[in-house]
Every structure is written in structure tokens, then in C-alpha cells.
Amino acid sequence: MPNAFTPPWWAKSPHVQTILPVFTKVAKPVLERQRLELPDGDFIDLDWQAPPKVGKPIVVIIHGLEGSAQSHYARRILQACKTQGLAAVVHHHRSCSGEANRLARSYHSGDTDDLQFSLSLLQQTYPQSPLLAVGYSLGGNVLTKYQGEYQDQSLLTRAVVVSAPLQLSACAKRLEHGFSTVYQSHLVKQLQHKVNQKLTAPDLAGTMSLTPKQVANLNTFYDFDDKVTAPLHGFLGVEDYYTRASGLPYVNRITKPTLILHALDDPFMTDEVIPHPSQISEHVEYELHAHGGHVGFIEGGTPWKPRYYLERRILDFLLANDASSAP
Incomplete structure (x- = not known):
């Protein structure tokens, strides 16, 4: 079962699930930066691990609050993409790539305009490559809202949302x-x-x-x-x-295949983030686990070298149904 998750005895605490990954070493990815100039005079940065092969998908990674391509979860999914030969790119929110943005404004949990700008550029540059996305925490809320706002006009073939604060x-x-x-x-x-x-x-x-x-x-x-x-x-x-x-009102509007992952013990959230069955679109697969903390989901290994559920589940979902073929 791809969605069977059980934490080891030493990682049942939500705080172990949330904190240990932050302090676990993950190889620093070799990335190439691409700067995008925005219509309002500001900029955002994309960090590429590898350019896509013709007709092969691009995995777009959307980080959480004050995260970046160097966040533990971003490093791990980049590593997993590299292992599978997938092109991957981190979409940085304004001011999160290591350089302050130019304007007084920054980024927020409901800003889908910058994401749409990035995705549009990727689609224009690589028209034969399906776009897949994974959003973590705040980035997951942005991704949920994007999918619900754009519906059939979403530029994503498939998407995964992890530990999103939907309320x-x-x-x-x-x-x-x-x-x-x-x-x-x-x-x-x-x-x-x-x-x-x-x-x-x-x-x-x-x-x-x-x-x-x-x-x-x-x-x-x-x-x-x-x-x-x-x-x-x-x-x-x-x-x-x-x-x-908030992304919750958009969950039932989504028309593209989307997986949403939550943990009941997430210390950042309450039960109010959990959508009622009537709020879940038929195109959304909702996965609620008893454990997992916030962007944790340690499923095995040792405290010194934990093994994670997320990367396997994310890529299984994104690559399902021949998502690697051009649309």
C-alpha cells in the first residue's frame, strides 16, 4: 500500500517528527539559479537541479514559511528526484532565496500570482514537459489555493500538498x-x-x-x-x-489530480484544517495520518539516519498514470 505510514517507536512524538528532520544532515544539492523579473518590478528566483529532458516532467518544489531550496524537505525531494533522473526546480517565494526582494511587500499564504508566473514561464520554455508540483506547509496552502482557483486552467498535471495550514x-x-x-x-x-x-x-x-x-x-x-x-x-x-x-475553501474546487497529506498530531495545526468529506473534490486524494508531525513523516531507520515516507509517496503520486508523458 503506497499510503501505509507507521512511525517507528522512537519517532511517535509529533515534536520528534517535526524537529529531528531539521537537524538531520542531507547532502547539499548542486543547483543553478534562474532569476525571474516580475511585472511589478520585483523578482523571484528558481533553483534548478537539472534541466528537463524532452518530454519528461519537471517537479516544481514550493517551500514553506521562511524556507528555501536548503530546507531539509527540499533537499530530500531534490535528492529523490535526482535518483529517479527527474528534472526539479525550487520556486522561491519573494525574499527567500538569500537576497531581499526589492519591494516593501513580500510573500504570503494566499499569493498564487507568483506561482502562476513561474509555471507560465516553465510551460512556455519547456512545452513538451508536464509540470508536477509539491508544496510544503505555507507552500502547500499556496498550491491548494492555486489548484482551486485555476481549476482546469491549472498548468499542473498533478500536485501534492504536505502539512498545509488550510485554515x-x-x-x-x-x-x-x-x-x-x-x-x-x-x-x-x-x-x-x-x-x-x-x-x-x-x-x-x-x-x-x-x-x-x-x-x-x-x-x-x-x-x-x-x-x-x-x-x-x-x-x-x-x-x-x-x-x-486559506486554502480550505478551494479544496472542493480542484479539478486536477491532487494529493493532500496531513497528520493529526501536527503541532502547527488543529482539526479545523481537516476538510469534511463534502469539502473534498473527487479529484483530490486526502490522506490523514495519526502521526507524522509537521512535514515529518519519519517511517523508519534510526534517529541518526531516519527514513522518510514523504519522498516515496510524493513521487509515487506525481508519476502515476504516466504523468511523464507530454500532455
């Missing part, structure tokens, strides 16, 4: 309690650092109505999204942002 408001509240606050603190500090960099950038002077002291007081995702994410990206406030950017 943003519930996830923000979850991260304010218990050990989950550790994850929130780590990520919010990274976001604060980027905002502070922009506050001191000469080209952006006066574009953000915040002071470094105010930024330092934004210690929760809710506060950060209310004072930074929502106003910078045209939302009326944090609740408007969470409502309009």
Missing part, C-alpha cells in the same frame, strides 16, 4: 499554546529580521509605517499578520487575510 486563523491560534509557541517564536524572529532590514533600506524609506520597537512587539503570527502581512498585501486586516488566503 490560517485556527493555525495561528494553535501556535500560541503549549510547546507550539517554540515554533512560532523561531519563525516570527526570522520574519521580524526581514522587516527590520526593510525599515533601514534607503529605497523603502517611508513605505512601512512601523518602527523597530513596534516590530519587536509583534511576537505572534496573529499580530505580525495584522500589522505587517495584511496591510502590505492589500488585505483589510488579519481576519480578512486569513479568510481570503
Whole structure:
């Protein structure tokens, strides 16, 4: 069974599942960067592991909040693609490729425009190569929303969504309690650092109505999204942002084959991210596991060399039904 997942006894804790992969060494991939100039004057970067062979698919990797091509899950799927001889490219969100973006705005959980721009360019450049995608966490929410928005016009043949916070408001509240606050603190500090960099950038002077002291007081995702994410990206406030950017309402609109993977014990989420059967499109395969943590899914090996379920399951789904043939 391709969807049979059971964690080893030493990795049943959701925090072991979530944290251990971050500290497990994965070979650094050799990547070639391609910069895309966006219509609004900003840019995003694509990191290629290998160019596609004629008629063979391209796996597009969409990272999570403050992730990149160097994130543990990105390195592992790149490695798995290399083993199978698949072309793979990481779509970086704005400011996540190691260089600050030019504008005051950045990226957010519901921004599908940049993804569509990347996919359109890939389709134009490699018209014979089917486009497959996997999105992790925030990137998974973006991918879910993209699939639901574009429906038959989606440029993807197949897609996989991993540990996506499909109900943003519930996830923000979850991260304010218990050990989950550790994850929130780590990520919010990274976001604060980027905002502070922009506050001191000469080209952006006066574009953000915040002071470094105010930024330092934004210690929760809710506060950060209310004072930074929502106003910078045209939302009326944090609740408007969470409502309009959440992927859950788009799950039943998806018309292209899509796999969504969740773990019940994910410390970033609550049961509110789990779609009711009536909310799941017939084109969506929904997989809910009792264990797995957040982008973990360790299924064996040892604590020093864990073995993962994700890469095998992702590629099995993406390559099903002869997805390697041109559309």
C-alpha cells in the first residue's frame, strides 16, 4: 500500500517528527539559479537541479514559511528526484532565496500570482514537459489555493500538498499554546529580521509605517499578520487575510489530480484544517495520518539516519498514470 505510514517507536512524538528532520544532515544539492523579473518590478528566483529532458516532467518544489531550496524537505525531494533522473526546480517565494526582494511587500499564504508566473514561464520554455508540483506547509496552502482557483486552467498535471495550514486563523491560534509557541517564536524572529532590514533600506524609506520597537512587539503570527502581512498585501486586516488566503475553501474546487497529506498530531495545526468529506473534490486524494508531525513523516531507520515516507509517496503520486508523458 503506497499510503501505509507507521512511525517507528522512537519517532511517535509529533515534536520528534517535526524537529529531528531539521537537524538531520542531507547532502547539499548542486543547483543553478534562474532569476525571474516580475511585472511589478520585483523578482523571484528558481533553483534548478537539472534541466528537463524532452518530454519528461519537471517537479516544481514550493517551500514553506521562511524556507528555501536548503530546507531539509527540499533537499530530500531534490535528492529523490535526482535518483529517479527527474528534472526539479525550487520556486522561491519573494525574499527567500538569500537576497531581499526589492519591494516593501513580500510573500504570503494566499499569493498564487507568483506561482502562476513561474509555471507560465516553465510551460512556455519547456512545452513538451508536464509540470508536477509539491508544496510544503505555507507552500502547500499556496498550491491548494492555486489548484482551486485555476481549476482546469491549472498548468499542473498533478500536485501534492504536505502539512498545509488550510485554515490560517485556527493555525495561528494553535501556535500560541503549549510547546507550539517554540515554533512560532523561531519563525516570527526570522520574519521580524526581514522587516527590520526593510525599515533601514534607503529605497523603502517611508513605505512601512512601523518602527523597530513596534516590530519587536509583534511576537505572534496573529499580530505580525495584522500589522505587517495584511496591510502590505492589500488585505483589510488579519481576519480578512486569513479568510481570503486559506486554502480550505478551494479544496472542493480542484479539478486536477491532487494529493493532500496531513497528520493529526501536527503541532502547527488543529482539526479545523481537516476538510469534511463534502469539502473534498473527487479529484483530490486526502490522506490523514495519526502521526507524522509537521512535514515529518519519519517511517523508519534510526534517529541518526531516519527514513522518510514523504519522498516515496510524493513521487509515487506525481508519476502515476504516466504523468511523464507530454500532455
